[in-house]
Amino acid sequence: MKISILAAAAALMAGACSAQAANIEFWYGNTGPVESAIKAQCDAFNAAQPQHKVTCVGQGSYEVSMQKAIAAFRAKNHPVLIQFFDAGTLDLMLSNAVVPVQEILPDVKWDNYIAGARAYYETSGGKLFAQPYNASTLLFYTNRTELEKAGITQTPTTWEEVINAARKLKAAGHACPFVTDGDTWRVLEQFSARHGLPIASRHNGYDGLDAEYVFNTTFAAKHLQNLVDWRKEGLVKLNADTKAGNYTAAFNAGECAMMEGSSGSYAASTKAFDGKYQLSVNMAPMYKGYDRHNTLVGGASIYVMKGHDQAQVDGAKAFLDFLRKPEQQMAFTAATGYVPVTNDVLEAINNSGDAKAAKYATAAIGIESMNQPPTADSRGIRLGFYVQFREIFMEETQKAYGGQQTMQVSLDNAKKRGDELLRRFEQTYKGVKLP
Amino acid sequence: MTSESTLFSNRWLPALLVAPFMLLIVLFFYVPIFQAFYWSFFLEQPFGGGSMFVGLDNFARVLSDREFWQAGWRTILFMVTGSSLAVLVPLILAVAADRKIRLSLPARNVLVWPKGVAGASIGVVFAFVFNPFVGILAPLNQAFPGIWAPGIDGTDAFITLIAAHVWGGIPFNFVILLAGLQSIPRTMHQAAAMDGAGPWRRIFDVQLPLIMPQLFLTLVLEFTESVTSAFALIDTITHGGPGGATTLLVYKIYKDGFSGYDLSGASTQTAILMVFVILLTAAQFVFLGRRINYER
Numbered sequence: 001m002k003i004s005i006l007a008a009a010a011a012l013m014a015g016a017c018s019a020q021a022a023n024i025e026f027w028y029g030n031t032g033p034v035e036s037a038i039k040a041q042c043d044a045f046n047a048a049q050p051q052h053k054v055t056c057v058g059q060g061s062y063e064v065s066m067q068k069a070i071a072a073f074r075a076k077n078h079p080v081l082i083q084f085f086d087a088g089t090l091d092l093m094l095s096n097a098v099v100p101v102q103e104i105l106p107d108v109k110w111d112n113y114i115a116g117a118r119a120y121y122e123t124s125g126g127k128l129f130a131q132p133y134n135a136s137t138l139l140f141y142t143n144r145t146e147l148e149k150a151g152i153t154q155t156p157t158t159w160e161e162v163i164n165a166a167r168k169l170k171a172a173g174h175a176c177p178f179v180t181d182g183d184t185w186r187v188l189e190q191f192s193a194r195h196g197l198p199i200a201s202r203h204n205g206y207d208g209l210d211a212e213y214v215f216n217t218t219f220a221a222k223h224l225q226n227l228v229d230w231r232k233e234g235l236v237k238l239n240a241d242t243k244a245g246n247y248t249a250a251f252n253a254g255e256c257a258m259m260e261g262s263s264g265s266y267a268a269s270t271k272a273f274d275g276k277y278q279l280s281v282n283m284a285p286m287y288k289g290y291d292r293h294n295t296l297v298g299g300a301s302i303y304v305m306k307g308h309d310q311a312q313v314d315g316a317k318a319f320l321d322f323l324r325k326p327e328q329q330m331a332f333t334a335a336t337g338y339v340p341v342t343n344d345v346l347e348a349i350n351n352s353g354d355a356k357a358a359k360y361a362t363a364a365i366g367i368e369s370m371n372q373p374p375t376a377d378s379r380g381i382r383l384g385f386y387v388q389f390r391e392i393f394m395e396e397t398q399k400a401y402g403g404q405q406t407m408q409v410s411l412d413n414a415k416k417r418g419d420e421l422l423r424r425f426e427q428t429y430k431g432v433k434l435p
Numbered sequence: 436m437t438s439e440s441t442l443f444s445n446r447w448l449p450a451l452l453v454a455p456f457m458l459l460i461v462l463f464f465y466v467p468i469f470q471a472f473y474w475s476f477f478l479e480q481p482f483g484g485g486s487m488f489v490g491l492d493n494f495a496r497v498l499s500d501r502e503f504w505q506a507g508w509r510t511i512l513f514m515v516t517g518s519s520l521a522v523l524v525p526l527i528l529a530v531a532a533d534r535k536i537r538l539s540l541p542a543r544n545v546l547v548w549p550k551g552v553a554g555a556s557i558g559v560v561f562a563f564v565f566n567p568f569v570g571i572l573a574p575l576n577q578a579f580p581g582i583w584a585p586g587i588d589g590t591d592a593f594i595t596l597i598a599a600h601v602w603g604g605i606p607f608n609f610v611i612l613l614a615g616l617q618s619i620p621r622t623m624h625q626a627a628a629m630d631g632a633g634p635w636r637r638i639f640d641v642q643l644p645l646i647m648p649q650l651f652l653t654l655v656l657e658f659t660e661s662v663t664s665a666f667a668l669i670d671t672i673t674h675g676g677p678g679g680a681t682t683l684l685v686y687k688i689y690k691d692g693f694s695g696y697d698l699s700g701a702s703t704q705t706a707i708l709m710v711f712v713i714l715l716t717a718a719q720f721v722f723l724g725r726r727i728n729y730e731r
Contacts, residue, residue, distance in 0.1 A: 245568075
C-alpha cells in the first residue's frame, strides 16, 4: 500500500516536472552595472512570453562560476545555460560537458556574427561552440580634460605618443599618467593579436594540442620590458601604485589620465566622469612600424550544457534567440559598453539615428578594432588550462615590476610553467582531437 | 570519581549522541581526504568523464615543481614566525593581565573579543589598516615614498599577513594561557617572593614552568592551524601576491584545483600537506610533549 502511494506520488511529481520543465537556469559571473543589465534581460524574457521561465543566477565572477559549474556538472546538478569567459574556451570544448550552439540551433544565421567573434569560438569546421554574449575588446581610454590641461590636444594613437603624453603629464605634476593592471589579457593577448604576434606555436594552439608558448621571444617581451622601465620613470602605474588600488577605479576617479581597458568598463567610466571630466575612447595604441591587426573578442559567451531534457533545451533555445534580438543587444550595449558582434545589430544602430550617441561609442570603435585585418595568430587563443596560465603570467611579471628579476627572466619562467600546463592538458585529453 | 558506566545506563546512547558529529566528520573530512588520496594517483579531467591511472606520476610532477617547494618553504616560514608570535604576544599579554595592575580586568575582556571575528573579516580589516595610502603606515610612506608597499613588495605583504594572523590568534591563546596562570596557587608566588625572587625571576622560575602544558597546547594548535588557517587571510588580503610571495601551500592547492582545474595536482599536494602536518604534530608530541610535567 505504502509503496503504491509513493509510486503514485513519484509519478505525479514527474508529471508536474515535465509540465513546468521550461523552468531553466542561467549562470553568469558579472557584477555591477553589467549584472543589472543581465537581470533586466532575464526579466524582459520572462515578461515577453508565458511558456518558459529563466532564472538568472549571479556567481560573482567568471572564475567562481566556472568552479561551481565543474562541481555542479560532476554532481549532475548543473544549469542548462552558462556564461563562460574567453580563457576557458578550449577547456570547455574538450570538456564533453557542452553542446555546440550551432548544433542545437542549426537554422540561425550564425554568419551574421563578425568574423573576429566567430574565430574565437568556432571549431575547425566552422561551427560556433558558444553564442557570444557580452563581447568586449581592448580600448584606450583617456581623460580629455586632464590631457588638455597638460597641453595635449591630440589623443595619442601610438605607444611612442602615449609615452610622450605621459611625460608631459608628469611634467605638469600629474601623479598617474597611464594606468594598467598588467593583466595577461590586456598586456599580452590583446597586444600580441593587434601587433600580429603569436603567443604560442601552432597558431596559438588552433592547429593542435602540442603547442608551446613563444611570447617570450616576440616583440611583446620588449613591450613588457618597456612597461617596467616606464613604471620606474613614473609614467606607468599599476593597481598597487594607485590610491584607488585598482586601475579602473583610479581612472574613473580622475587619479589616472590614461588607461587601457575593456570596452565593458565604459558604462562605469562615463557614469563616474559625468559632469567632471571629458572621456574619450579609441583603439588601443600600436608601436610605430607595426601594422594594425584585429584585437581579440573578450568578455564571455553562453554555452548550452549537456544532460537536460528536451523541454529545458527548448527553453534555452528560446532564451538564446531572445538575447540575439537586435533590440536586446542594443539595449545591452547601451547599458554596459559591451560590443554587439552581429552585423544586423550594427546596422540597426546605424539606422537608429542614435549612432553617434555616447552610449554606442564603444560599439563603433570596438567593432572597428575587431575588424582590422586578421592574421592566423589573431583568431584567438586555443590553449588548455589557459585560466591558470593567465595567473602564472601575472605572478611572474609582478616579480619583474617589483624588481626581483628582469622581465625576460619572468617571461622565460612563465613560458616554462605555461608549457608544463600545456603538456599536462595534452596528457589529460590524450587521444582527443581538437574539434 | 564516577566511572563511565554509571554516566550512561544504555551503552548505545553515548554512541548515538556522538553519531551526528561523527557523520559530519566522515562526510566533510574523511571522504574528501580519501578522495584526495585516490585522485592523487589519477589524472582527472576537470568535468569528469575521463580519468587515467598514472601511478606516482602526480607525485613526481609535484615534487619536481619549483613552485611547490617555494610554497612549502613559505608555509614553514609562516608557520614558525606566525605561530611563535601568535603564542608569544598573548603570553606577554596574559602575564601582564594576570598581575594585579590597573586595567587588567577590562583587558581580560577586551582581548577576547577578536575571537568572534572570522578570518576573512580580519583580512578585510587588515587590508585597510595596512593600506599604503590610507592605513596606519601612510605617514611613513609620505616621509619615505615607497618604503611600505605590500602590493609590490613581497616582504611587506608577508609581514601584513603575519600581523593579521597573530592578531587573530590572540584571544584563544590569551584565554588558555591566562587560565593557566590563574590556576597557579598564590602561595607559590608568595613563597617565591619571601625567598627574595623579584617579579621577573618569578615569571621565569615559577609561572612559565607551571604553564608548560598550556604553552604546549597553544603551540601545537598554532603550528597545525597556521598551515590551513592562513587561507582566509591570503584570500582577502594578498591573493597570494605580489609575484606569488604570499602563496602558501594551502592557497596554491586552492588555486591549482579551482582556477587551474588541476584536480590531480591539487589532490596530490593535499595528500603531501596532510602527511606533513601529521608528522609535524607527532614530532611535537615526541620531542616536546614528553618533557612536559602535567602534575602540579
